[in-house]
Amino acid sequence: MVHQSISELINHYKQGYSLEQGFYKRSDVYETEIKNIFLKHWILAGHVSQINAVGDYFLFEFDKESIIVARTQGGEVKAHLNVCRHRGSRVCLEKKGNAKRFTCPYHAWSYGLDGALIAARMMDDSFDKSVNGLHQAHVELVGGLIFVSLAENPLSLKGMRSNLDVTFEGFGFDKMRLAKQKRYEINANWKLAVENYQECYHCTPSHLEYAKIHALSLSPQKFEEHRKNYLARTTGNVRTDAANYYFDLAKSGEEGYQYDRHPLLPNMKSGGLGGKPVSVLLGNLTSYEGASSEFMLGPVTFFLIYDDHMVGYRFLPLSVDKCVCDIFWFVNDEAEEGKDYDLGDLTWLWDITIQADEVIITNNQLGVNSHFYQSGKLSQMEDFQQHFLDWYVASLKHPSRSGF
Ligand code: FES
Ligand SMILES: [Fe+2]
Incomplete structure (x- = not known):
């Protein structure tokens, strides 16, 4: 096969399809990603x-x-x-x-x-x-979360803060404690791990435990029914609308971010076994709403905010074919281990979920490595992944930082 330039690879990018093999395997693509994404974003x-x-x-x-x-x-x-x-x-x-x-x-x-x-x-x-x-x-500190940017002139977080500061206060972002951090090493390109996190098409076949708690694993039509029911019963304590959007903000010097709230399945309160609570409520919350919020800041950091704990997900590249997913479990800083929460109950759902993801993502990379791999059509449940891919391909074209 004739070696294509990165621009030629980008020109072949077909919206609505998975990326071509070169994006996941080529060291020149990887080096460009490091400069244009990891040395630029928060x-x-x-x-x-x-x-x-x-x-x-x-x-x-x-x-x-x-x-x-x-x-x-x-x-x-x-x-x-x-x-x-x-x-x-x-x-x-x-x-x-x-x-x-x-x-x-x-x-x-x-x-x-x-x-x-x-x-x-x-x-x-x-x-x-x-x-x-x-x-x-x-x-930059977002509540107690420490964000770092290696950019010479970092992207602004002002827009995100003015949009979401009240929401963060409601969840007590500055009154949380890190209860546990765990690293999952994945033998795959970092994008396969991020893409996997961004779609719930695989949730029902791969994450039975998650699918029993979260409505997001349902088809878009069924999910919408649950969302309507949730909106009808919500007390309005927590922000329920989506704060937009995300990746394309970097063009205007702003970091991309996103916030959304999704219903859990009926009678589910949190991410414990059987949808049970796992700790004391966060921030100003006074009761369980049967929902969880998603917050993303920058391209590789995500949070899932249950009413009584928050899980952070961070994807980092180690090399072109190896990455890590770091999971952070946060609780209300007044919660005492052993009395208010059990570490095993707190970490159960996302520990087994990411272990299953490790296997799925590794198998995905093995197939992508094949001479017979070709871009495949994405489903409607992969629309967020589609946004990420559009943003990613555009990011490869951005000029890189100039260094110190
Ligand atoms: S390299 Fe650090 S003191 Fe010489
Ligand atoms: Fe998954």
Whole structure:
């Protein structure tokens, strides 16, 4: 087969069909994605409850990047590129911990919690430490959620905030605690994992447990009936309309986002076994509504907000054919483990669901690798995935960041 340029590959893109093989396998496509998507958009790094004390830190890593997210002396959350300004060694090797300073293991240059270079052994008097601090990534807190952008000029979150701040307050975004985080490694291109998350066509055949709780697994017509019933009975405590839209905002300098609320099946309250509650209610909620909200910020971070807990999903590429899905379980920060929630009950649904997804996505990649794979027609239950693919293909054309 004649090797196509990325532009030729893009020109062949057929709306309503899955992507051609090259998008999932080619290293030049992957490198362009890293520059145009992962070094440009906001990504969830973690939660403030992971770094409560001064000096607490954790590493946020994907592809070739490593970022130290730390709590400074002044109590701020900062994100430093884990690349020494001397000759580039990784400075911090531990995945998490507490430090007074970060000392490079190679020649012992030493950086403060704010990333400033404090000491550089035996450098001559003309060496200016003040311009040799660790490069800074941009940080934004959404409630207690830590978002990081590696862009030189990050996309604005203002539109999203003014649209959704009241909604976040209702769910108590700044009064949550990370109860559990788990990593699922998937032998597939990152897009297959994101696409899989974005469609519920596979929910009934693959996720029986999910399908018994969520109306989203039903056909669009049946789902609409449940949605109407839900809207008729809702108390109006929680925002029920969709806050739009998403991916194309980047053109105007705004980060893409989306919010929507979906009914659960009748008598289901939350994501526990049998649709049972799993913890105390979030934020200002006073009763169970039999629904859950979906919130997406940037292209690879998603949240599912039940009335009594929130699940975060983050998809990160490790290489062209390997990615991870990190799941975060959040509870009301007043909830006590063992008394108000059981970790096993809290994590049950999405642990088994993502384990099943790992298998589905890996099998998807194996088929896509075949000489006989060709783009296939998408169903009407894959319309959100379709938006993502349109946005993705357009993103490959965007100019990339210029670097530090
Ligand atoms: S590479 Fe870090 S001190 Fe030399
Ligand atoms: Fe799934």
